[in-house]
Amino acid sequence: MGVVNVTPDSFSDGGKWLDAGTAVQHGLDLVEQGADIVDVGGESTRPGALRIDAEEELRRIIPVVTGLAGHGVPVSVDTMRADVAERALDAGAVLINDVSGGRADARMTHVAATSGVPIVLMHWRGHADGMQKLTQYDDVVRDVVTELGEQVQEALSAGVRPEQVVIDPGLGFSKTGEQNWTVLANLDAFTALGYPLLVAASRKRFLGELLADESGELRPADQREAATAAISTIGARAGAWCIRVHEPASTADAVRVVARLRAESEGSNP
Template identity: 60%
Template structure:
């Protein structure tokens, strides 16, 4: 199976011929890299449309920061932040994902035009989430999650991070399937940065092939995360600010696309949109080269065009 054919299709969403680009709109005052920049509905919708103009295939709208130590926003406030932005973008024809751990917010966002639910808890934070998604027939992102990143509740200890993430995601996917979500509507996400340090994140990126064994399309969300800051800083330096990690993010996007990711989730779209298109062009060139090699091999076999005496 080629990386491209292994990328998978998600029922209920458009089919792209390459790794898709998911742009991020954080309607929050406190997200780790851009909190407060799009906190107004009009500004958030405008930003989402700009991301599409820059090459985003879909836009992920969230109203609750999931950075370590963040205090959870209440349900009414999350609803107030998210639903009007989802409605505004969907009315413009944008494919919208809603980033929420609350079933009530997911239900309202789907009614307002969202096409996908992206739950960083994989349905663990709210027991009503899976029934809501199943009843709506919506695609669902199942992320690897070990609990809220509050206080000491990080749980970032692994003997073998790749094996444990794959096993825990497999168990979660089985629970989601048992809850009635269709298998062709499930996307998996290794949860980079969630209860993981830089070495864990890098190990997961190095072994995306192991995540493909789960049998579902793969979302990679590395944008501006702490592990990139650690890589860029080196052993002695200070990590650059989150917004100075976009070139590194684009590099990860190219690697993820090359290794069969269905989509990458990013804050700055333009460079990543270019990166995944270059990765697709290289895949195309490799496929063409392989076809030519097969044709040549057939031609020189006995009975082939050059084997006839």
């Protein structure tokens, strides 16, 4: 899954793809690099980000979704708003990626249920402007698995079919850097839930912290690609359904390596 942030304030590439034509071309470039899905979002969810209104979110993303879908690209819409999801689906999107896991807008699961498209339900405790105050866990893996399971059950109760559900443990959302590493070390606890797993660690702050220089200066976001590819390998090895990244080329290679190793271990040739 390649990322197109049509925002001025995303942590990694805010402002680069605000023009619809540039954003569409970037999405096509991501496909050329190996992305199977292009995830289009118009609202930043970086820690501390403030929300925009639905009209602005729609203004940013609908031309991009329409343009990419017109080129035959499978598009997911990264939104927490049901109205935005509906409009994006009408414009050609084929998947909803809701970082609130259906909790920011109670109607989102209804939209997924009636449309029949897959929906990514991410573990979520609160909006970006306050989520890093919500990092208290008794056991981060157990608690996130439990809470995410509750979000899935809420979606199913709203009419979403089990085969529509994709889960995301929410790396970087209401989690400290150390907690992110603990979650990554225990991805099998999430695949055990029985739903396809999305892993989204690309360029995130905890990688910048790991790669910080001797003065403590974080590695810049656009210089975290090698670390991102390493996480992609870990995710693929754990059986993730999809890896969400800003630059797909190295991750696509990592996934191919894991697939080849898996074929070897299973005694078959690719």
